[in-house]
Amino acid sequence: MNENLMPLIWFAIALPILLLLQRWIHTHLHGLSLLLTGKPERAMIVYAIVLLPGVLLHELSHWLVATLVGVRTGSFSVLPRKQADGSVQLGYVEYYKGRTLGAFRESLIGGAPLLAGTAAILAIGIHIFTVSDLIAAIESGQIDQLVAALGAIFNTNDFLVWLYLLFAIGNAMMPSRSDRRAWPMFIITALGVAVALYLLGIQEVIFAELSGMATKMFGYLSMALSMSIGVDIIFMILIVAMEGLISRVRGVNVVYGQSELPTGRQKVSM
Numbered sequence: 451m452n453e454n455l456m457p458l459i460w461f462a463i464a465l466p467i468l469l470l471l472q473r474w475i476h477t478h479l480h481g482l483s484l485l486l487t488g489k490p491e492r493a494m495i496v497y498a499i500v501l502l503p504g505v506l507l508h509e510l511s512h513w514l515v516a517t518l519v520g521v522r523t524g525s526f527s528v529l530p531r532k533q534a535d536g537s538v539q540l541g542y543v544e545y546y547k548g549r550t551l552g553a554f555r556e557s558l559i560g561g562a563p564l565l566a567g568t569a570a571i572l573a574i575g576i577h578i579f580t581v582s583d584l585i586a587a588i589e590s591g592q593i594d595q596l597v598a599a600l601g602a603i604f605n606t607n608d609f610l611v612w613l614y615l616l617f618a619i620g621n622a623m624m625p626s627r628s629d630r631r632a633w634p635m636f637i638i639t640a641l642g643v644a645v646a647l648y649l650l651g652i653q654e655v656i657f658a659e660l661s662g663m664a665t666k667m668f669g670y671l672s673m674a675l676s677m678s679i680g681v682d683i684i685f686m687i688l689i690v691a692m693e694g695l696i697s698r699v700r701g702v703n704v705v706y707g708q709s710e711l712p713t714g715r716q717k718v719s720m
Contacts, residue, residue, distance in 0.1 A: 457668035464675040471682040472621050478689050480538065481704035485696045490532075498530035498540050503615055504567070504622025505541045511566035512543040512559055512629075519555045522546045540622070560629035567623025568674040571616060575677050578612050579603050617685050620678030 479500060483493035498505070505528050516523050524544030531539045545559065575581040580602060587595035606612065697703050 457665050457672050460672040461668045461675065464672055464679060468620075468675050468679050468682070469624070471679060471686065472624065475621055475682055475686060475689070477706055478686075478693065481706060482689055482693050482696070484704055485693065485700065485702065494530050494532060494538055497538065498528075501540060501618050501622050502528065504618035504620070507566055507570060507619055508563040508622045509541045509543050511562035512545075515562040516543070516545045516559045519558055521551060521555060521559065522548075556631070560625050560631065563623050563629070564625055564671075567619050568671055570619050571623075571674040571677055572670060574612055574616055575673070579606055581673075581677065613681060613684070616677065616681045620674075620681060 480493060480497045483496035483500075484490060487493045487496055509526060509528055513523055513526055522545065524546065526543050528541040530541075533539055547556070580599075584596075584599040584603065587599040590596075603609075693704070
Protein backbone atom coordinates (compact mmCIF):
# COMPACT_ATOMS: atom_id res chain seq x y z
CA MET A 451 0.00 0.00 0.00
CA ASN A 452 1.20 3.52 -0.84
CA GLU A 453 2.64 5.07 2.32
CA ASN A 454 1.23 8.46 1.30
CA LEU A 455 -2.27 7.03 1.69
CA MET A 456 -1.76 5.78 5.24
CA PRO A 457 -2.37 9.16 6.97
CA LEU A 458 -5.57 9.59 4.94
CA ILE A 459 -6.79 6.09 5.83
CA TRP A 460 -5.86 6.70 9.48
CA PHE A 461 -7.81 9.95 9.41
CA ALA A 462 -10.83 8.31 7.72
CA ILE A 463 -10.96 5.70 10.50
CA ALA A 464 -10.27 8.02 13.44
CA LEU A 465 -12.71 10.78 12.47
CA PRO A 466 -16.00 8.81 12.66
CA ILE A 467 -14.85 7.08 15.85
CA LEU A 468 -14.13 10.45 17.47
CA LEU A 469 -17.43 11.91 16.30
CA LEU A 470 -19.33 9.02 17.87
CA LEU A 471 -17.41 9.36 21.13
CA GLN A 472 -17.96 13.10 21.22
CA ARG A 473 -21.68 12.75 20.64
CA TRP A 474 -21.86 10.39 23.61
CA ILE A 475 -19.70 12.68 25.75
CA HIS A 476 -21.70 15.84 25.01
CA THR A 477 -24.92 14.01 25.78
CA HIS A 478 -23.79 12.35 29.00
CA LEU A 479 -21.78 15.34 30.21
CA HIS A 480 -25.00 17.35 29.97
CA GLY A 481 -26.85 14.54 31.76
CA LEU A 482 -24.21 14.38 34.49
CA SER A 483 -24.55 18.13 34.98
CA LEU A 484 -28.29 17.67 35.38
CA LEU A 485 -27.75 14.97 38.00
CA LEU A 486 -25.36 17.24 39.90
CA THR A 487 -27.52 20.37 39.86
CA GLY A 488 -31.06 19.02 39.61
CA LYS A 489 -32.14 21.95 37.41
CA PRO A 490 -31.83 22.21 33.59
CA GLU A 491 -30.73 25.87 33.68
CA ARG A 492 -27.92 25.16 36.15
CA ALA A 493 -26.97 21.99 34.29
CA MET A 494 -26.49 24.00 31.10
CA ILE A 495 -24.11 26.35 32.92
CA VAL A 496 -22.05 23.51 34.43
CA TYR A 497 -21.91 21.76 31.06
CA ALA A 498 -20.69 24.98 29.40
CA ILE A 499 -18.09 25.68 32.09
CA VAL A 500 -16.53 22.22 31.69
CA LEU A 501 -15.97 22.80 27.97
CA LEU A 502 -15.20 26.54 28.26
CA PRO A 503 -11.47 26.40 27.29
CA GLY A 504 -12.32 24.51 24.11
CA VAL A 505 -15.30 26.71 23.28
CA LEU A 506 -13.19 29.83 23.78
CA LEU A 507 -10.51 28.50 21.42
CA HIS A 508 -13.21 27.48 18.93
CA GLU A 509 -14.81 30.91 18.75
CA LEU A 510 -11.52 32.82 18.91
CA SER A 511 -10.25 30.86 15.91
CA HIS A 512 -13.39 31.84 13.96
CA TRP A 513 -12.90 35.48 14.86
CA LEU A 514 -9.16 35.51 14.14
CA VAL A 515 -9.39 33.84 10.72
CA ALA A 516 -12.35 36.01 9.72
CA THR A 517 -10.30 39.08 10.63
CA LEU A 518 -7.21 37.81 8.79
CA VAL A 519 -9.13 37.16 5.56
CA GLY A 520 -10.76 40.58 5.71
CA VAL A 521 -14.29 39.63 6.81
CA ARG A 522 -16.00 42.05 9.17
CA THR A 523 -17.10 40.42 12.42
CA GLY A 524 -19.93 41.26 14.79
CA SER A 525 -20.68 40.08 18.30
CA PHE A 526 -18.75 37.32 20.07
CA SER A 527 -20.03 35.12 22.88
CA VAL A 528 -19.10 32.02 24.87
CA LEU A 529 -22.20 32.12 27.05
CA PRO A 530 -24.51 29.08 26.76
CA ARG A 531 -28.02 29.50 25.38
CA LYS A 532 -30.77 26.93 24.98
CA GLN A 533 -32.19 26.68 21.49
CA ALA A 534 -35.78 26.12 20.44
CA ASP A 535 -35.08 22.47 19.57
CA GLY A 536 -33.73 21.76 23.07
CA SER A 537 -30.06 21.80 22.06
CA VAL A 538 -27.46 23.98 23.77
CA GLN A 539 -25.50 26.63 21.92
CA LEU A 540 -22.22 27.14 23.76
CA GLY A 541 -20.92 30.10 21.78
CA TYR A 542 -20.94 31.99 18.51
CA VAL A 543 -19.19 34.58 16.40
CA GLU A 544 -21.12 36.78 14.01
CA TYR A 545 -19.59 37.75 10.70
CA TYR A 546 -21.03 39.66 7.81
CA LYS A 547 -21.61 37.66 4.67
CA GLY A 548 -21.21 40.10 1.81
CA ARG A 549 -21.22 39.39 -1.89
CA THR A 550 -17.44 39.08 -2.00
CA LEU A 551 -17.13 36.55 0.84
CA GLY A 552 -16.96 33.48 -1.38
CA ALA A 553 -16.84 29.77 -0.53
CA PHE A 554 -13.06 29.73 -0.02
CA ARG A 555 -12.91 32.38 2.70
CA GLU A 556 -16.06 31.09 4.37
CA SER A 557 -14.60 27.56 4.37
CA LEU A 558 -11.43 28.88 6.03
CA ILE A 559 -13.50 30.58 8.72
CA GLY A 560 -15.61 27.48 9.27
CA GLY A 561 -12.61 25.12 9.42
CA ALA A 562 -10.54 27.33 11.74
CA PRO A 563 -11.56 25.54 14.99
CA LEU A 564 -10.40 22.16 13.67
CA LEU A 565 -7.00 23.56 12.71
CA ALA A 566 -6.62 25.53 15.94
CA GLY A 567 -7.71 22.55 18.04
CA THR A 568 -5.35 20.23 16.19
CA ALA A 569 -2.44 22.62 16.75
CA ALA A 570 -3.24 22.95 20.46
CA ILE A 571 -3.61 19.19 20.97
CA LEU A 572 -0.35 18.46 19.15
CA ALA A 573 1.46 21.15 21.14
CA ILE A 574 0.29 19.65 24.44
CA GLY A 575 0.87 16.08 23.32
CA ILE A 576 4.35 16.62 21.89
CA HIS A 577 5.78 19.27 24.19
CA ILE A 578 4.01 18.46 27.47
CA PHE A 579 3.28 14.72 27.36
CA THR A 580 6.10 13.77 24.92
CA VAL A 581 3.85 11.31 23.09
CA SER A 582 6.62 10.84 20.54
CA ASP A 583 8.37 8.67 23.13
CA LEU A 584 5.18 6.65 23.58
CA ILE A 585 4.82 6.17 19.82
CA ALA A 586 8.45 5.04 19.58
CA ALA A 587 7.89 2.59 22.46
CA ILE A 588 4.80 1.13 20.77
CA GLU A 589 6.68 0.73 17.49
CA SER A 590 9.58 -0.98 19.26
CA GLY A 591 7.32 -3.59 20.81
CA GLN A 592 9.37 -3.54 24.02
CA ILE A 593 7.22 -3.76 27.15
CA ASP A 594 9.77 -2.04 29.38
CA GLN A 595 10.00 0.94 27.01
CA LEU A 596 6.21 1.14 26.85
CA VAL A 597 5.90 1.09 30.65
CA ALA A 598 8.59 3.76 30.97
CA ALA A 599 6.90 5.98 28.36
CA LEU A 600 3.51 5.65 30.06
CA GLY A 601 5.07 6.35 33.43
CA ALA A 602 6.68 9.51 32.10
CA ILE A 603 3.30 10.72 30.80
CA PHE A 604 1.53 10.11 34.13
CA ASN A 605 4.37 11.82 35.97
CA THR A 606 4.04 14.97 33.90
CA ASN A 607 3.75 18.12 36.00
CA ASP A 608 0.11 19.20 36.35
CA PHE A 609 -0.93 16.01 34.54
CA LEU A 610 -4.64 16.36 35.35
CA VAL A 611 -4.75 19.99 34.22
CA TRP A 612 -3.23 19.19 30.83
CA LEU A 613 -5.42 16.12 30.45
CA TYR A 614 -8.51 18.24 31.13
CA LEU A 615 -7.39 20.83 28.56
CA LEU A 616 -6.97 18.07 25.96
CA PHE A 617 -10.51 16.91 26.77
CA ALA A 618 -12.06 20.38 26.57
CA ILE A 619 -10.26 21.35 23.37
CA GLY A 620 -10.82 18.03 21.64
CA ASN A 621 -14.55 18.10 22.34
CA ALA A 622 -14.99 21.64 21.08
CA MET A 623 -12.85 21.72 17.95
CA MET A 624 -15.17 20.03 15.46
CA PRO A 625 -16.85 22.46 13.02
CA SER A 626 -20.59 22.73 13.56
CA ARG A 627 -23.19 22.36 10.83
CA SER A 628 -23.18 26.08 10.15
CA ASP A 629 -19.37 26.05 10.03
CA ARG A 630 -19.52 23.47 7.24
CA ARG A 631 -22.08 25.38 5.20
CA ALA A 632 -19.66 26.57 2.51
CA TRP A 633 -17.64 23.35 2.28
CA PRO A 634 -19.66 21.69 -0.53
CA MET A 635 -19.16 24.67 -2.84
CA PHE A 636 -15.48 24.85 -1.95
CA ILE A 637 -15.02 21.13 -2.73
CA ILE A 638 -16.84 21.53 -6.05
CA THR A 639 -14.62 24.49 -6.92
CA ALA A 640 -11.46 22.57 -5.98
CA LEU A 641 -12.52 19.64 -8.15
CA GLY A 642 -13.16 22.02 -11.02
CA VAL A 643 -9.66 23.44 -10.67
CA ALA A 644 -8.20 19.92 -10.57
CA VAL A 645 -10.02 19.00 -13.80
CA ALA A 646 -8.79 22.20 -15.46
CA LEU A 647 -5.18 21.45 -14.46
CA TYR A 648 -5.53 17.92 -15.80
CA LEU A 649 -6.82 19.17 -19.15
CA LEU A 650 -3.94 21.68 -19.35
CA GLY A 651 -1.47 18.88 -18.70
CA ILE A 652 0.32 20.56 -15.79
CA GLN A 653 -1.24 18.53 -13.03
CA GLU A 654 1.68 16.19 -12.32
CA VAL A 655 4.09 18.76 -10.90
CA ILE A 656 1.40 20.55 -8.90
CA PHE A 657 -0.21 17.37 -7.61
CA ALA A 658 3.17 15.99 -6.54
CA GLU A 659 3.71 19.03 -4.33
CA LEU A 660 0.15 18.97 -3.02
CA SER A 661 0.28 15.25 -2.19
CA GLY A 662 3.28 15.80 0.07
CA MET A 663 1.52 18.64 1.87
CA ALA A 664 -1.69 16.59 2.17
CA THR A 665 0.22 13.63 3.62
CA LYS A 666 1.71 15.82 6.35
CA MET A 667 -1.60 17.55 7.04
CA PHE A 668 -3.57 14.32 7.42
CA GLY A 669 -0.75 12.85 9.48
CA TYR A 670 -0.99 15.70 11.99
CA LEU A 671 -4.79 15.60 11.97
CA SER A 672 -4.80 11.83 12.53
CA MET A 673 -2.38 12.10 15.45
CA ALA A 674 -4.53 14.80 17.08
CA LEU A 675 -7.73 12.79 16.55
CA SER A 676 -6.12 9.66 17.97
CA MET A 677 -4.97 11.55 21.06
CA SER A 678 -8.50 12.92 21.49
CA ILE A 679 -9.94 9.42 21.22
CA GLY A 680 -7.62 8.17 23.96
CA VAL A 681 -8.46 11.09 26.25
CA ASP A 682 -12.19 10.74 25.56
CA ILE A 683 -12.15 7.06 26.52
CA ILE A 684 -10.61 7.99 29.87
CA PHE A 685 -13.25 10.63 30.51
CA MET A 686 -16.06 8.36 29.33
CA ILE A 687 -15.11 5.86 32.03
CA LEU A 688 -15.06 8.70 34.57
CA ILE A 689 -18.44 10.04 33.42
CA VAL A 690 -20.05 6.58 33.57
CA ALA A 691 -18.71 6.03 37.09
CA MET A 692 -19.92 9.44 38.27
CA GLU A 693 -23.34 9.00 36.66
CA GLY A 694 -23.79 5.64 38.33
CA LEU A 695 -22.65 6.89 41.72
CA ILE A 696 -24.76 10.05 41.74
CA SER A 697 -27.82 8.24 40.37
CA ARG A 698 -27.57 5.70 43.18
CA VAL A 699 -27.04 8.33 45.88
CA ARG A 700 -29.85 10.61 44.69
CA GLY A 701 -32.17 7.83 43.53
CA VAL A 702 -32.77 9.41 40.12
CA ASN A 703 -31.71 8.66 36.55
CA VAL A 704 -31.33 10.74 33.40
CA VAL A 705 -33.45 9.61 30.44
CA TYR A 706 -31.80 10.62 27.17
CA GLY A 707 -34.07 11.58 24.28
CA GLN A 708 -33.08 12.49 20.74
CA SER A 709 -34.57 15.97 21.01
CA GLU A 710 -32.53 16.67 24.13
CA LEU A 711 -29.08 15.90 22.75
CA PRO A 712 -26.78 18.91 23.09
CA THR A 713 -25.15 19.83 19.80
CA GLY A 714 -22.16 21.79 21.04
CA ARG A 715 -20.78 24.92 19.48
CA GLN A 716 -22.51 26.77 16.72
CA LYS A 717 -21.54 29.84 14.74
CA VAL A 718 -24.11 32.49 13.84
CA SER A 719 -23.40 34.22 10.55
CA MET A 720 -24.94 37.31 8.99
